[in-house]
Amino acid sequence: MTTRARRGRRGRAGAMAWLAALVLLGLGGPASAGSPVDLYAFETAEQEVRYRTLIAELRCPKCLNTNLAGSDAPIAADLRRTVHRLITEEEMSDAEIRSYLQARYGDFVLYDPPFRPDTWILWLGPLVFLLLGALVLWRMLRQPPREPLSAAEADRLRTMLDDR
């Protein structure tokens, strides 16, 4: 075997090891990032997918910005258990589960504020700012380009700059 071939093989093995390490890091990362683990049984794979989607979507009432899946607060564990029960025992639809929790914990759990008089500013605010920005841009573009400096002005500018 030539040196070159050996080096090539070692290079491939090294690359494989790196790839394996990256895969392990990539897969191990999110799961081990402090997320609590519950062991729940489901009758179908579809139920489990729905469970995972719902706990990722719903907000933990005790936490300001963590979903049910990511929180280790006791109340989040209770609500994960509740979602599991509603899926497997009560056989509720996703929409029913959302409104079940909304009825008890308010809009807060939904992460998705409804369009109501007291939330208009929230929904329409960005639009207003966009329009304001467009107005400013339009006015800036509409302004005629400035006239170039006259010879006398250019001279004055040069002496001012030279004086510094």
Next chain:
Amino acid sequence: MSRASLFVPLGVFVLIVAIGYAGFSLNDPHELPSALLGDPFPEFRAPRLGAPGETVERSDLIGEPVLVNVWATWCPTCKAEHDELLRIRETTGLRIVGVNYKDDPAAAQDWLRRYGNPYDLVIEDRDGSLGVELGVYGAPESFLLDRAGTVVYKRVGEINTRVWRDELGPLVARFEDG
């Protein structure tokens, strides 16, 4: 460009600061408005603390205004509000029902023996499922029910002398008369 328009950015800045100040001082972001307010207290059936075999249900809370207080022995703030609950019970005679939330029943009974018992009866909620029905996300939390069992007031956090004087007391007086 007129001189006055130079002040537009300053005006915008002041406006943003004002809105931010008003918005952040309006309410505590940790405090959720109760979805239950104005609604009937939910149906439930749960064991009664210290009375094996007995259960409590919604109908046991109907008839006179009642303060439903969610508490636990693991909750320091519950200890802080305990004396006030005892005082309210003794001086006003308001009926107080406890919900012992995610707690050990033996520890809870021990606690009541040691510090006094303001509760007419205590509902055991070991796994927190009644808590979920009530939208409880911490302890202590308190609900005031009118005669018909409608939730007319909810308090997240401790009930102290100030809260009783300014919020709860006047409400109770109104519902006891009416």
